[in-house]
Amino acid sequence: MISVLVADDEINIREGIQKSIPWTELGLYSVGTAKNGDVAWSQIKNLQPEIVILDINMPGMNGLDIAEHIRNENLGSQIIFLTGYDDFPKLKKAIELKATDYLLKPVVLKDLHNALEKAKNQIKEIRSTQEYIKNIKGKLKENSEITTNKILIDFLYQQRSYTETIEKLLDLNVHFQMRKSFTVICAEMDEFEFLLEKWNIKDRNLYIFAYRKIVQEILELFGDGLIISEYPGKLTLIVSCEYSATDPRSIYVYANISEEVQKKCAKFLGLSISIGVSNIRENPEEIHESYQEAIFALNYKSIVGPKSIHYYQLIHxxxxxxxxxxxxxxxxxxxxxxxxxxxxxxxxxxxxxxxxxxxxxxxxxxxxxxxxxxxxxxxxxxxxxxxxxxxxxxxxxxxxxxxxxxxxxxxxxxxxxxxxxxxxxxxxNPKIIEEAKKWIKNHLSEDINLNSLASHLHMSPNYLSSLFKQATGETYIEYTTKSRMKVAKKLLLDPEVKISSVARQVGFNDSNYFSIAFKKSEGMTPTQYRARYL
Structure with a gap:
């Protein structure tokens, strides 16, 4: 079971999430809620939840501040941000903080379920990665390929210099020539946890081998490079070509490699691959910075979705x-x-x-x-x-x-x-508008407004208003008033029903205001209408 903390200053959202999530069914359990940023950070430090649902704007510390603390202290929590349209410019910061996902308010329950599933799968993937790295360390002496991979991982993580890395690779008879420019490409199988459940051990090993083999052949065709397997399902490429970083032809080389990896893996293996590509550089001592850029770009698939290529140059x-x-x-x-x-x-x-x-x-x-x-x-x-x-x-x-x-x-x-x-x-639209009309009809006796209808339909009020006018030719207020007057006219034909009662049944607590609204709509007062038709 994976622990979850919910932090939001709006009690309706906070308690709504707490009550609506089928925790056990999703393999999760709640460690509680927090009503502001200060309380949330205190609970995170004490409880160390594996998933944190964070509102970006909260009193005290905001969601981004808390996320930064989580990352700085290496707590490892997966973060799901709750955000409004006004927070749009803050999304870049959220991506930098490696958020699992962000959800626009009002939160749709299905989207929240999907985000929690994604966070849960990432936790499983991290555990799998940790286990995989542990196994690599235990088997380093088994063959030179594993040893090479370990050297390159150390290099990516800045535990070795470029010069030392090249020397170690030469000792293992691995040759790499850095030409005029290079880039780092991170290529990752989409929904890898699902694939692991689908494959047996034999299939898993076969697909991972074939994946690396395809990438190796593409790399040899377009340029010179090294392939690093950080964990199953993800390959990192250090690619070099004969064109300088300022030569437009280098862009074509690195873009072709990325696109070919996607196409060939889809064609021959039926795999969906997401890719992040760093800026183009010339100094090999900056490979670590390029690797960080490629990871940052790859994380953009949480916004666009799987089977996508993201270039750091385009998103920063x-x-x-x-x-x-x-x-x-x-x-x-x-x-x-x-x-x-x-x-x-x-x-x-x-x-x-x-x-x-x-x-x-x-x-x-x-x-x-x-x-x-x-x-x-x-x-x-x-x-x-x-x-x-x-x-x-x-x-x-x-x-x-x-x-x-x-x-x-x-x-x-x-x-x-x-x-x-x-x-x-x-x-x-017809289905949504019919649902809206039905809700209005069932709530005519209440003090309803566009916001309450939008909340029921899980839509933004502005979007609903535009949609409603586009489909009906009337504004929400015009349609609701017309519906109320239609019911009122029917009730007025019963002499036993007082006008004050008619007013209440169509949502007017003040009978005088009802009379004014009725006359504006029908050209006569309720009393005059009743006298004419009875």
Missing amino acids: PSSDSMIKTIGKELFLLNELKVGNEGMVKEILNKFIIELKKYKINEAKIISSQLLIFAIRIISNKGIEEKKLKIADPLSKIYRAETNSQIIDIVTNCMSNFTDIFKQQEKIK
Whole structure:
């Protein structure tokens, strides 16, 4: 069983999570809740939960501060952030802190279940990794391949210098030539824990061997390099080529290697692979920094989803102005979700004007951020990848040589995404709107509002308001008022029912206010209506 702590300053969310999660069924148990950041950090230090559900904004220490403390003190907890749209710019920091996932409020129970499952699987993977490393240390003398791998792992973790590492490899007859530039690529099997359950021991060994063999053949075809197996399912490549770091051809070499690994593993092994690629460098003593960049990029699959390639160069804003521009993308994404083609084009045109002002590397980062979060929205809606007309747009941006090329990629992608969302809304809107109408009808006697309806449907109020108007031609208030007046007119035809009672039954505690609203809607007072039709 894996321990979980929930920290959120909103009691409804805090207690709602506590009561709604089937802890035992998920193989988890709760160690309690915390109502603010200070209490949460105290409990984390004392209880050391393996999973922490953290609200980003809390009184006292906020969620990011707590997460930073967890990482600095190597407590090892998996972190799930709860966040609102206003916290969008903070997501980069959350990724740097290696959060398992982030969930937008109001929290959807299914998403929370998935996040907990992901955290649980990562804990299992870490345990598997620790066990694997322990076994490596116990068998180092068995063969030179394991010894080589251990030397390279030590090098990645800065326990050996580059010079010492090359000397040790030569002693083992392993030759590596560092050419003009290099990059580090981290390639990881998606859903590896599921695959372990699916495979028997023989299949597992066969797939891991074949995975490494395919990567080795690709590496030999495109450049020179070393392969490190940190743990089963993940390979780290140190790749070098004959082009300098500033030569655009080096980008093509490293992008081709990454793409070929994905394609060949899918074609021959049926495996989904996610990849993180570092910046391109020339000084081999900086391989450790490149490795950290590749890991950071790989972690972006928690946002976009599996079977993705992420280039560190595209996801690391280098200035405040860039971060502000990335924040503005939120408005574009909101309109995209609704399938509002007109607003998407209007906001996109303004976005493109800003994009033209940046240097090409900065434009690549900003554009990639937009597409990453757009793809995440598509993934969350369960839209099939084959509906995307542009395959792997992030790699195309990585290869782009001008801002104009980047703008063309973004424009085409956003047009494709808008069409997809418009089609999805046509399919699902009737069901959502019918559910909304049913809820309004069943709660007409209560003091209801758009927020309460949105909460029931697990949607944001702004999104629901736009969707409702788009589907019915009326605002939420217009529809609710019309529904109330329809029921009121029926009740007024019964002379035994007092007007004050009619008012209460359609959600008006003040009969005078009801009379004013009725007259505004029907052109006469309730008394006049009753007199006319009785």
